[in-house]
Amino acid sequence: MKNILVVRFSSLGDIVLTTGVIKYVYEKLVGDVAFDFLTTSHFAGVLQEFPYIRNVYCINKGDSLVQLNEVISTMPEYDYVFDLHDNIRSFFTRLVNSSNNYVYNKNSTARRLFVKYRLFKSKLNTHVVMKYFMPFKKAFNLDMPALEELRPYLKLSSDIKENQHDKHIVIHPFASKNTKIWPYFTELASILVDNGFMVTFVGDGNIEMPAHVINKTGKISLSALNEIISSATCFVTTDSGPLHIATALNIPTIAIFGPSTKELGFYPEFKNVKVIEYIGLKCRPCHIHGTYQCPKKHFKCMRDIGVEEIRYHINNMLADTKK
Numbered sequence: 001m002k003n004i005l006v007v008r009f010s011s012l013g014d015i016v017l018t019t020g021v022i023k024y025v026y027e028k029l030v031g032d033v034a035f036d037f038l039t040t041s042h043f044a045g046v047l048q049e050f051p052y053i054r055n056v057y058c059i060n061k062g063d064s065l066v067q068l069n070e071v072i073s074t075m076p077e078y079d080y081v082f083d084l085h086d087n088i089r090s091f092f093t094r095l096v097n098s099s100n101n102y103v104y105n106k107n108s109t110a111r112r113l114f115v116k117y118r119l120f121k122s123k124l125n126t127h128v129v130m131k132y133f134m135p136f137k138k139a140f141n142l143d144m145p146a147l148e149e150l151r152p153y154l155k156l157s158s159d160i161k162e163n164q165h166d167k168h169i170v171i172h173p174f175a176s177k178n179t180k181i182w183p184y185f186t187e188l189a190s191i192l193v194d195n196g197f198m199v200t201f202v203g204d205g206n207i208e209m210p211a212h213v214i215n216k217t218g219k220i221s222l223s224a225l226n227e228i229i230s231s232a233t234c235f236v237t238t239d240s241g242p243l244h245i246a247t248a249l250n251i252p253t254i255a256i257f258g259p260s261t262k263e264l265g266f267y268p269e270f271k272n273v274k275v276i277e278y279i280g281l282k283c284r285p286c287h288i289h290g291t292y293q294c295p296k297k298h299f300k301c302m303r304d305i306g307v308e309e310i311r312y313h314i315n316n317m318l319a320d321t322k323k
Contacts, residue, residue: 002029005078005097007038007090009059011176012222012241013266014128015043016248018084019050020150021132026052028142036075038093045222046245049155065092072096080139084132102135107265114263115288124263131265151270152248156230168198169314170232172242174205174217177290179299180239182256184307188236189213191311202228203242233321234314239266239290247273252317254310258301261285274313278304 006022008015022035034054037047041058048056057075059068068089083090083103094101106128110120129150137144169192173185189199190210200214201207202225209215216228226245229235235246235253239260246253247268255268257277261284268275278284278301286295294301 002033002079003036003076004033005036005038005075005081005093005099006053006084007081007093008084009038009040009087009089010043010061010085012043012046013244014085015039016046016152016154016241016244017129017266018132018152019047019052019154019248020129020152021136022050023052023153024133024145024150025136025140025142029140036078038071038075043222046154046226048223049226050153051155059089065089068092069096082135082139084135100139102139104131104135106131111264111288115285121263124265126265127267127269128265147269148271151250152244154226154245154248156249166233167196167318168200168231168233170200170202170229170235172203172235172237172240173201173207174203175238175240175290177259177287178292179259179286179294179302180257180290182238182258182302182305182310183299184305184310185236186210188307188310191307192314200228200232203240234317236310236314243268252321254313254317256302256305256310258299259284259286259290264288274317276305276310276313277301 006018008018026033035052036055037053038057040061042061044056044058047053057071059071072093078097078099080100081094081097083094086103086106107124110123113119114121114124127147133150136142171185171189175181186208192199193212200216202216204219229246229251230249232251235251237243237255239257243255247270250272253273255273255275257275264285281301283296284301
């Protein structure tokens with residue numbers, strides 16, 4: 001039995017995106033591997049029901065390397081450590097572990113040069129889940145699968161699936177940066193309610209709440225967030241962690257992308273996901289992570305995506321799921 005440690009401390013979406021890789025490797029090496037995961041306590045809940053991980057070990061956000069070492073000292077010895085974060089803490093984890101260590105290539109320099117000078121476009125065509133898989137491919141001599149085979153995976157509650165409302169739209173209108181937030185979610189929700197949909201808002205932030213919308217915003221547990229997203233017949237979101245949760249639950253999803261583009265590696269190129277974006281806008285992407293205000297002051301990447309366009313794609317997606 002090979003004992004394997006996977007290290008990814010943050011953020012929510014990045015951790016979710018490791019799950020399909022772990023599932024694929026586990027199934028290829030079934031009976032011969034046991035996975036543990038090292039992350040931060042803030043995000044550990046998303047892995048609570050994940051059946052391919054034996055143990056989840058946690059540090060707290062802001063913990064020192066001394067505190068990290070205390071957690072590592074409680075863990076078993078590993079045959080392999082896969083560093084899917086590549087930062088100081090994950091480097092330290094590899095440093096104090098005598099096992100075989102593998103690190104994923106996040107192409108940080110190439111991504112930054114692409115954003116600033118539009119260089120290395122061809123080098124950045126690889127999705128992040130493929131990048132996560134490469135160290136496992138090398139360690140275990142595995143063939144490269146199709147992207148869909150590495151789709152993130154979280155367990156869908158059968159009870160929720162049986163009791164799904166047939167016109168339930170769940171909306172996540174928030175993001176880590178202001179420029180990744182589409183400005184018309186309130187208007188969209190009002191129209192959907194008028195058209196007979198049940199609409200639920202989720203996420204942590206402030207937004208004008210339309211009448212008759214179910215308000216589940218605020219700090220809820222990740223397991224509760226998973227349950228609400230699981231209940232959706234269609235999920236509408238920004239480029240954010242909940243996008244990847246919905247993808248992992250295989251919920252029909254519409255993702256509205258502003259400053260983010262495919263070259264940054266986190267574009268959801270999976271079945272049942274529709275990305276809405278302003279293709280051809282030369283200032284995209286303007287920043288590797290998004291910014292708090294549009295550098296060009298026009299915010300066209302989001303403002304020029306209209307409510308009717310999103311409603312059109314919601315209707316199309318719902319029609320497709322009924323076929």
